[in-house]
Amino acid sequence: MATLKKRHDYDYLHTELPILLDETSEGVHRIEGIVATLRNYAHDDAQQGQPVCLKELVETSLRLVHHELKYVVRQVNREYVDIPEVWCRPAQISQVLVNLLVNAAQAMPEGGDISIRLNQLGERYVELSVCDQGQGIADELMPRLFESFVTSKPAGKGTGLGLPICHDIMISHGGEIRAENRPGGGACFTLILPIHQS
Structure with missing residues (x-):
């Protein structure tokens, strides 16, 4: 033995x-x-709109990218206010959120926090922001940020297609996506979505 x-x-x-x-x-x-989670948001009728709780969609997206965030993101700060359900295609909005969250994590190789804010803008729109504590967006890239193949990542690390796809998804929802640098450092991406589709 x-x-x-x-x-x-x-x-x-x-x-x-x-x-x-x-x-x-x-x-x-x-x-x-x-x-x-994928079954909930990537089923056959993903191209059809439905009423969605954005807070739940954000939390689902955070779970999907947990493996990307866990080594660099110290904490995720959530600032949610109660808003009505938003009529959207959840798989597509989740795709936008996943892209923004992964970009935020990759912008902070030394670590940092991600802040997510959810607000209602009047009676017709909601606003969802994803902000990081990275280096921010270079001034020369800002005007072309949503053009195809424009990327700040090193060669072989990014295709430059993520943000243009996010832009197209937001436009198809009657909304928009904005980007700005934060005064204290880092970038902030803001999604504007109509509550009801026309």
């Missing part, structure tokens, strides 16, 4: 195997959550 234990490194396996099984179980539960 002693020879077999030594040959198969029993002490190491006895210590590490329970830890590995716990981590595997946790990973499986997270995958289940991601699959359930």
